[in-house]
Amino acid sequence: MLHAVIPAGGSGxxxxxLSRAGNPKFLxxxxxxxxxxxxxxxARLSDVSPPADTLVVTGVAHAAAVARQLPELPExxxxxxxxxxxxxxxxxxxxxxxxxxDPRAVMGSFAADHLVRDQARxxxxxxxxxxxxxxxxxxxxxxxxxHAETGYGYLECGDTIDGPVRRVARFxxxxxxxxxxxxxxxxxxxxxASMFVWxxxxxxxxxxxxxxxxxxxxxxxxxxWGTDEQERVLGEIxxxxxxxxxDYAVMEGAAEAGLVATVPGDFGWTDVGDFHTLGDVxxxxxxxxxxxxxxxxxxxxxxxxxxxxxGQSGRLVAALGVRDIVIVDTPDALLVCDxxxxxxxxxxxDELKARGDSRL
Amino acid sequence: MLHAVIPAGGSGxxxxxLSRAGNPKFLxxxxxxxxxxxxxxxARLSDVSPPADTLVVTGVAHAAAVARQLPELPExxxxxxxxxxxxxxxxxxxxxxxxxxDPRAVMGSFAADHLVRDQARxxxxxxxxxxxxxxxxxxxxxxxxxHAETGYGYLECGDTIDGPVRRVARFxxxxxxxxxxxxxxxxxxxxxASMFVWxxxxxxxxxxxxxxxxxxxxxxxxxxWGTDEQERVLGEIxxxxxxxxxDYAVMEGAAEAGLVATVPGDFGWTDVGDFHTLGDVxxxxxxxxxxxxxxxxxxxxxxxxxxxxxGQSGRLVAALGVRDIVIVDTPDALLVCDxxxxxxxxxxxDELKARGDSRL
Numbered sequence: 141m142l143h144a145v146i147p148a149g150g151s152g153x154x155x156x157x158l159s160r161a162g163n164p165k166f167l168x169x170x171x172x173x174x175x176x177x178x179x180x181x182x183a184r185l186s187d188v189s190p191p192a193d194t195l196v197v198t199g200v201a202h203a204a205a206v207a208r209q210l211p212e213l214p215e216x217x218x219x220x221x222x223x224x225x226x227x228x229x230x231x232x233x234x235x236x237x238x239x240x241x242d243p244r245a246v247m248g249s250f251a252a253d254h255l256v257r258d259q260a261r262x263x264x265x266x267x268x269x270x271x272x273x274x275x276x277x278x279x280x281x282x283x284x285x286x287h288a289e290t291g292y293g294y295l296e297c298g299d300t301i302d303g304p305v306r307r308v309a310r311f312x313x314x315x316x317x318x319x320x321x322x323x324x325x326x327x328x329x330x331x332x333a334s335m336f337v338w339x340x341x342x343x344x345x346x347x348x349x350x351x352x353x354x355x356x357x358x359x360x361x362x363x364x365w366g367t368d369e370q371e372r373v374l375g376e377i378x379x380x381x382x383x384x385x386x387d388y389a390v391m392e393g394a395a396e397a398g399l400v401a402t403v404p405g406d407f408g409w410t411d412v413g414d415f416h417t418l419g420d421v422x423x424x425x426x427x428x429x430x431x432x433x434x435x436x437x438x439x440x441x442x443x444x445x446x447x448x449x450x451g452q453s454g455r456l457v458a459a460l461g462v463r464d465i466v467i468v469d470t471p472d473a474l475l476v477c478d479x480x481x482x483x484x485x486x487x488x489x490d491e492l493k494a495r496g497d498s499r500l
Numbered sequence: 501m502l503h504a505v506i507p508a509g510g511s512g513x514x515x516x517x518l519s520r521a522g523n524p525k526f527l528x529x530x531x532x533x534x535x536x537x538x539x540x541x542x543a544r545l546s547d548v549s550p551p552a553d554t555l556v557v558t559g560v561a562h563a564a565a566v567a568r569q570l571p572e573l574p575e576x577x578x579x580x581x582x583x584x585x586x587x588x589x590x591x592x593x594x595x596x597x598x599x600x601x602d603p604r605a606v607m608g609s610f611a612a613d614h615l616v617r618d619q620a621r622x623x624x625x626x627x628x629x630x631x632x633x634x635x636x637x638x639x640x641x642x643x644x645x646x647h648a649e650t651g652y653g654y655l656e657c658g659d660t661i662d663g664p665v666r667r668v669a670r671f672x673x674x675x676x677x678x679x680x681x682x683x684x685x686x687x688x689x690x691x692x693a694s695m696f697v698w699x700x701x702x703x704x705x706x707x708x709x710x711x712x713x714x715x716x717x718x719x720x721x722x723x724x725w726g727t728d729e730q731e732r733v734l735g736e737i738x739x740x741x742x743x744x745x746x747d748y749a750v751m752e753g754a755a756e757a758g759l760v761a762t763v764p765g766d767f768g769w770t771d772v773g774d775f776h777t778l779g780d781v782x783x784x785x786x787x788x789x790x791x792x793x794x795x796x797x798x799x800x801x802x803x804x805x806x807x808x809x810x811g812q813s814g815r816l817v818a819a820l821g822v823r824d825i826v827i828v829d830t831p832d833a834l835l836v837c838d839x840x841x842x843x844x845x846x847x848x849x850d851e852l853k854a855r856g857d858s859r860l
Contacts, residue, residue: 157818442848443841456833456859458517458848461841462825467834473816474829476836481821487802488818499816 142270142337143245144189145234146181147227148198148206148252153489153500154414154482157473158450161500166252167205170412171422171432177253177412179209184256187263188270189248195219195238196252197230216366222378227334228354228389229381232347236362239340246273248337249386255421257408268403269337272305277401278346278394279337280308282330284406288320291413291483293332293387295402308400311392330404333411334387342399343390350393354382415466416482419448446479473499502630502697503605504549505594506541507587508558508566508612513849513860514774514842517833518810521860526612527565530772531782531792537613537772539569544616547623548630549608555579555598556612557590576726582738587694588714588749589741592707596722599700606633608697609746615781617768628763629697632665637761638706638754639697640668642690644766648680651773651843653692653747655762668760671752690764693771694747702759703750710753714742775826776842779808806839833859 152165159165166178175183182194191212197219198206207218219234231249238245248266256262269279282295291314298309311332315323323329348355357377364373382389394400410421422430428446431439439449440458450468451457457469466482468475477485492500512525519525526538535543542554551572557579558566567578579594591609598605608626616622629639642655651674658669671692675683683689708715717737724733742749754760770781782790788806791799799809800818810828811817817829826842828835837845852860 157816440848440851442844442851455831456517456852456857457836458833459836460844460848461838462836465822465825465836467836469834471815473818474827474834476817476819476822476825476827478821481803484802484820488800488820491800491802492816497816 141188141246142193142266142273143238143242143247143340144182144185144194145231145238145247145249146178146185146194146196146252147230147249148178148196148202149221149224149230150253152253152413153486155412155418156485156489156500157470157475158452158468162201164202164253165412167202167209170418171255176209177255178206181250181252181254182210182213184259184262185248185250187259188266192217195234197221197234199224222374224383225378225381226383226385228347228351228384228386229358229378231336231386232344232354232358233361235340235343235347236358237365239344240362240365243341245340246270246337247340247343248335250335251333251411253412254333255408255410255412257410257421259407261407262405265403265405265407266337268304272301272401272403273337273339273342276339276342276399277301277305278342278391278399279305280332280391280400280402281335281337281405282308282402283333283335283409284404285324285329285331288317288324289331290314290317290320294320294323294329295332297328297330297402301401304403305401306403307398308395308402310395311387330402332387333405333409335405336386336391346390346394346397346399351382351384351389354384354389357381414482414485415448415450415468415477416479419466419479422448448479501548501606502553502626502633503598503602503607503700504542504545504554505591505598505607505609506538506545506554506556506612507590507609508538508556508562509581509584509590510613512613512773513846515772515778516845516849516860517830517835518812518828522561524562524613525772527562527569530778531615536569537615538566541610541612541614542570542573544619544622545608545610547619548626552577555594557581557594559584582734584743585738585741586743586745588707588711588744588746589718589738591696591746592704592714592718593721595700595703595707596718597725599704600722600725603701605700606630606697607700607703608695610695611693611771613772614693615768615770615772617770617781619767621767622765625763625765625767626697628664632661632761632763633697633699633702636699636702636759637661637665638702638751638759639665640692640751640760640762641695641697641765642668642762643693643695643769644764645684645689645691648677648684649691650674650677650680652771654680654683654689655692657688657690657762661761664763665761666763667758668755668762670755671747690762692747693765693769695765696746696751706750706754706757706759711742711744711749714744714749717741774842774845775808775810775828775837776839779826779839782808808839 151161152159195217203220272279294312296309298307430448445463448466452470464479466477511521512519555577563580632639654672656669658667790808805823808826812830824839826837
């Protein structure tokens with residue numbers, strides 16, 4: 141039905157010390173299951189994209205782990221970026237490579253570290269998106285908002301095109317709480333989860349229109365892909381590519397041109413961006429506590445409520461009389477954090493970076 | 501001036517996981533200094549009792565550590581109990597051994613795990629106590645109460661004998677909060693810190709009167725002390741000795757007989773019984789946080805107040821947005837505890853014991 145492209149980059153700093161620069165969150169079984177987030181993403185999309193049609197774009201640091209976690213993917217489908225050049229280069233290269241295999245193929249781009257509760261509903265929504273893509277629209281799957289979230293960008297919906305498909309009038313930056321509340325109440329806004337579905341020819345033509353040099357560079361790399369020239373061409377051209385997100389580079393301009401549409405996604409989406417969110421999607425005990433990690437059995441709680449304990453050090457974790465706390469215990473670093481401050485874990489990582497500490 | 505006797509036993513379960521059954525609190529440098537509590541106790545008493553006159557009574561489990569921590573003490577001054585038989589046997593054996601060296605010596609008994617802020621004042625108070633002891637009184641040093649504490653026993657003071665020396669009318673059990681408040685307001689009660697000063701002959705004669713078989717057993721052991729018979733006699737008699745505290749065995753009865761007196765001790769005493777208390781006696785940063793332990797430098801705090809971090813694992817400890825918390829990080833166990841619940845850490849240790857967990 142489509143070619144799934146999964147950009148697997150980013151370290152998930154708000155999930156430190158569980159997620160590390162060297163061991164990012166998509167490589168972890170964060171949800172207490174055997175599958176890592178990346179494996180769960182591939183499995184979830186297997187109804188619409190078999191492994192032969194699924195591509196992962198990742199960096200040199202994580203390519204080996206990705207290759208081992210996804211043995212069902214052909215080696216040629218693991219695209220390794222020589223250096224990070226933002227999402228337009230990553231997704232654009234995948235589009236150009238797919239286009240050489242099948243010029244009118246539909247591709248979808250999906251983050252490696254999101255969760256979806258209702259997989260059947262996801263498949264239905266993706267079918268609607270594919271239908272829109274086949275008629276030449278750059279489709280996004282917007283997430284039906286459940287609260288006035290200030291941590292995401294939004295899609296402002298315009299007129300209805302057909303069935304659930306609505307035009308995207310414009311992309312909106314992360315709003316203030318006041319503005320987010322307006323968005324929520326209006327019913328005309330969806331969360332932008334950077335979940336895109338399009339025909340590769342349509343996308344590449346918009347890329348050529350808006351970012352011609354980036355387009356040409358990616359096409360040159362794609363032409364050499366799988367040949368003896370691949371490494372040389374990639375090594376020469378990749379560092380010269382414009383570093384820009386696909387939202388800025390293509391989608392905003394395409395929306396102005398009336399080429400972008402959306403279908404609302406109400407399939408229980410979560411981005412597992414921080415420990416508070418993670419705690420919300422995991423099963424709790426009677427006191428609202430979440431216990432997970434390698435050492436989940438090795439926890440002793442007394443009068444503890446609404447607390448998340450992630451034990452990865454094999455040590456005994458004891459807690460007494462605390463509530464709304466996150467405890468993350470890893471072999472070389474410990475985090476104790478109030479749940480309301482889970483977003484600010486990033487600040488700690490920034491501080492570690494400033495100190496030159498290697499444990500980030 | 502006196503022979504200091506330091507019973508060094510008890511595991512300090514409310515300081516778990518820092519203090520362990522196998523590594524009790526008096527062997528730790530709890531206060532962030534180089535000295536352990538035991539070493540600090542010996543050093544603090546050196547003005548009134550040189551090492552040659554200082555005895556430590558400890559169990560087989562900790563004797564080696566005690567011997568190494570106190571290289572200045574003669575080996576004969578480290579009395580090793582074959583098994584725990586409560587404080588009367590421990591203190592009584594020390595008294596009997598001292599009596600054989602100097603029959604009218606004054607001895608003082610001091611816990612191994614208390615803190616004193618004003619050492620000069622302690623010395624003055626001990627001089628007053630020694631004066632009382634020399635005239636044949638069983639002296640206690642009572643602690644001037646600073647609040648209505650329910651965790652200690654109390655001394656009810658009677659008439660003034662001479663200067664600061666007052667008779668002890670009776671020993672009182674740990675009171676309810678209401679009763680403790682009455683005690684505090686009356687000004688007639690002192691905390692019983694089991695700090696005793698007496699002539700060994702006076703004590704042994706009261707012991708003989710109230711606990712004749714215990715007295716005779718201890719005298720028999722003392723007679724063999726330092727001879728070839730020491731181990732055989734100790735091994736035979738020690739297990740038969742009555743297991744009783746010196747308060748119950750001797751002091752309460754002696755108080756009824758009008759033989760007990762006290763001097764008030766206002767030298768900044770703390771018993772470091774739990775992490776909350778420990779935090780109160782240690783220096784804080786501007787936000788009221790206490791950082792101590794081996795890894796004190798390896799702590800990263802963001803919006804954290806009134807929190808105690810004890811790092812002993814060498815790991816990075818990061819905390820964010822928490823207040824009034826205790827974090828104790830050791831190589832095999834982690835504790836996260838609200839400061840108000842510091843007394844209940846004992847419950848966790850009881851639970852570990854019930855589980856058969858070795859990490860207690």
